[in-house]
Amino acid sequence: MSDPVKTFYVTTPIYYVNAKPHLGHLYTTLIADTLARYHRQRGVDSFFLTGTDERGINIERAAAARGIPVQQHVDEMVKEFRETFAAFGIEESRWIRTTDAFHREGVQSLWRVLAEKGFIYKGKYEGWFCPYCNEYKDVEGHDENPQCSTHEKPLEILAEESYFFKLSEFQEKLLELYKTRPGIVQPESRRNEVLSFVSGGLKDISISRVSVKWGIPVPGDDRHTIYVWFDALANYITALGWGNRKYQEFDRYWPALHLVGKDIIRFHAVYWPAFLMAAGLEVPHIVFAHGMLLSGGRKMSKTLGNVIDPVILRKFFTSDQVRFFCLREIVFGLDGDFTYDSLIDRVNSDLAGGLGNLSSRTLTMIRNFCSGRVPTPRESVSEGMKAQVEKVRLAVKRSVSDFDEAFNQCNFSRGLESVWAAMAAVDKFISDAAPWNLAKETERMNDLHWVLSTAYEAVRHFAVLLSPVLPCGAQDIWGQLGQSGTVASVSPDELVWGGVEKGTSINEIKGVFPRMDKEQTMDQIKQSEEAVTPASGTGKSDSAAPAPAAPKAASDGVISIEEFAKVEMRVGTVQTAERIPKADRLLKLTVDIGTEIRQVLAGIALYYEPESLIGRRVVVVTNLAPRKMRGLESNGMVVAASVEPDGRPVLATFTEDVPNGARLK
Numbered sequence: 001m002s003d004p005v006k007t008f009y010v011t012t013p014i015y016y017v018n019a020k021p022h023l024g025h026l027y028t029t030l031i032a033d034t035l036a037r038y039h040r041q042r043g044v045d046s047f048f049l050t051g052t053d054e055r056g057i058n059i060e061r062a063a064a065a066r067g068i069p070v071q072q073h074v075d076e077m078v079k080e081f082r083e084t085f086a087a088f089g090i091e092e093s094r095w096i097r098t099t100d101a102f103h104r105e106g107v108q109s110l111w112r113v114l115a116e117k118g119f120i121y122k123g124k125y126e127g128w129f130c131p132y133c134n135e136y137k138d139v140e141g142h143d144e145n146p147q148c149s150t151h152e153k154p155l156e157i158l159a160e161e162s163y164f165f166k167l168s169e170f171q172e173k174l175l176e177l178y179k180t181r182p183g184i185v186q187p188e189s190r191r192n193e194v195l196s197f198v199s200g201g202l203k204d205i206s207i208s209r210v211s212v213k214w215g216i217p218v219p220g221d222d223r224h225t226i227y228v229w230f231d232a233l234a235n236y237i238t239a240l241g242w243g244n245r246k247y248q249e250f251d252r253y254w255p256a257l258h259l260v261g262k263d264i265i266r267f268h269a270v271y272w273p274a275f276l277m278a279a280g281l282e283v284p285h286i287v288f289a290h291g292m293l294l295s296g297g298r299k300m301s302k303t304l305g306n307v308i309d310p311v312i313l314r315k316f317f318t319s320d321q322v323r324f325f326c327l328r329e330i331v332f333g334l335d336g337d338f339t340y341d342s343l344i345d346r347v348n349s350d351l352a353g354g355l356g357n358l359s360s361r362t363l364t365m366i367r368n369f370c371s372g373r374v375p376t377p378r379e380s381v382s383e384g385m386k387a388q389v390e391k392v393r394l395a396v397k398r399s400v401s402d403f404d405e406a407f408n409q410c411n412f413s414r415g416l417e418s419v420w421a422a423m424a425a426v427d428k429f430i431s432d433a434a435p436w437n438l439a440k441e442t443e444r445m446n447d448l449h450w451v452l453s454t455a456y457e458a459v460r461h462f463a464v465l466l467s468p469v470l471p472c473g474a475q476d477i478w479g480q481l482g483q484s485g486t487v488a489s490v491s492p493d494e495l496v497w498g499g500v501e502k503g504t505s506i507n508e509i510k511g512v513f514p515r516m517d518k519e520q521t522m523d524q525i526k527q528s529e530e531a532v533t534p535a536s537g538t539g540k541s542d543s544a545a546p547a548p549a550a551p552k553a554a555s556d557g558v559i560s561i562e563e564f565a566k567v568e569m570r571v572g573t574v575q576t577a578e579r580i581p582k583a584d585r586l587l588k589l590t591v592d593i594g595t596e597i598r599q600v601l602a603g604i605a606l607y608y609e610p611e612s613l614i615g616r617r618v619v620v621v622t623n624l625a626p627r628k629m630r631g632l633e634s635n636g637m638v639v640a641a642s643v644e645p646d647g648r649p650v651l652a653t654f655t656e657d658v659p660n661g662a663r664l665k
């Protein structure tokens, strides 16, 4: 991104809709959104693409696990993704769905071009396949039950007739590309990884499946569907109208800056440029692979079930707070742990204590000491004050250029750091000058005006600069400063220090970034997480259901009797029931299930008095793995109906007498 660009095209991966969105998806998307806003603000014609990857075996299985048609499943999931992203202020230029007809047309066009140019041939493939990665895996040694190292799930043997893409022909061309365009794969560590992969030799890759029905048919051979990664990668050009008749923006915007997670760097930095070169098209501008958000030290992933639910996140935090945290706390390119704890700390220190405080103290003093009008100081002023003001002006101006430089290198945390460094300089300037004392002495009124107009200018610059990162907060501050219009359309390049209209009146002052009560918020978050699976004492915070089905699940949501038999449900009688301190929704039960007494936690405290449950016959799922909640172990799940609209749990029971331990079949 160091080249000057007249247009700017940024993309995110298109996300699999086998489960609901989580913070990882949001992360890439809100960074793309920030970059698009950043360029748009500077007058660059910008296009921001995101969307959903809706084909393949995994999606078929997810729909089967929910017992609904695939189209219905993908439609529902896409809605969920779109709503989630919108709640965080994401404003994409286009949302592509791989089930869109124009995309299908474009993918088939790309296939035809590659076939005509002789890069596709038919062969046979057999190998270990991870349905979650949608990728064949190399298995070392003679492991009979190998697992996917990313997903920790069993690999499956897949053998089928397949079309292949002649990737092996592109080794030299790709190495040449990485050499002549060293910035094409970023950051450096990922570039090295890609270089060493390609240097190790490239095998042709399988790009069709006969076993997958939910896919785009191979032109001229509809027994095959196009491999989901071939289909998915093409989205970056089909969305602009390449190979289809729907849009005409390819020449205007291509090539793109692709933002991706490091998990899919190989597809973007090796396969994708090879497909493009084969088709005679320009390769991407940059592929930037960021690190993974970790939760509890492990990659946050739907399959591992340790995801942060954006719905809960949004319930307690504003979109600005989350955007800021993701850009400031995590160095783009490196892995970073996400905790609510550190999010609240960031909000309190940088937003409430930093920007929020500076803006409200500046505005409050202008209101109190200058009748709410931005003061225009007289030129004549002490050398000391002049020097201080100049120092602040330079610090702010430097932060504008440092911010730009850092953002152009996708180093968002450094860019924000430089703004906060300037903010600290302004804060110090105000504290040292003590305007509250100056205001008491009439003869020092001009000094007071210098201090407050300087602070005002600094806040005005910060609002403009931070608008792509904090779209709502920056606009609020802009309004309070008495500035009209949208701050998002004010380019920092055009900002003139002191260029504020004389006598500008400020508007009503409101706290833009309030301080959060950490302990209370953490408690409320825990309760919300527990409430996600109401009657289950074993489910944690994972609301990213449905989990992908076990590989052998039959289609259309039908399961075999053997699969049903795996769930052991037994009759039990509640022996004791009590509330758990600080967990409003949980009850701790002990249940006699015939052979033993089990401790089970159930999220039913809002609906059942503990005393009313003692002696009650219940149904318990007895073979779930134990889970800890609030430091207590839950050994089973009490079965309940979830009654709409609020998901009220109603315990399952029997009207006839049934002994403890009897199994439900």
Ligand code: ME8
Pocket (backbone or CB within 6 Å): 012, 013, 014, 015, 016, 017, 023, 024, 025, 027, 028, 053, 232, 233, 234, 235, 259, 260, 261, 262, 263, 264, 291, 292, 293, 294, 299, 300, 301
């Ligand atoms: O791979 N931390 O889709 P996907 C940070 N459909 N980012 C994360 C993340 C985490 N823990 N988890 C996911 C696919 N992401 C394909 C892509 S593109 C042509 C096809 C983000 O739903 C990150 O951007 O598994 C990652 O690369 C992407 O989501 C994977 O999303």
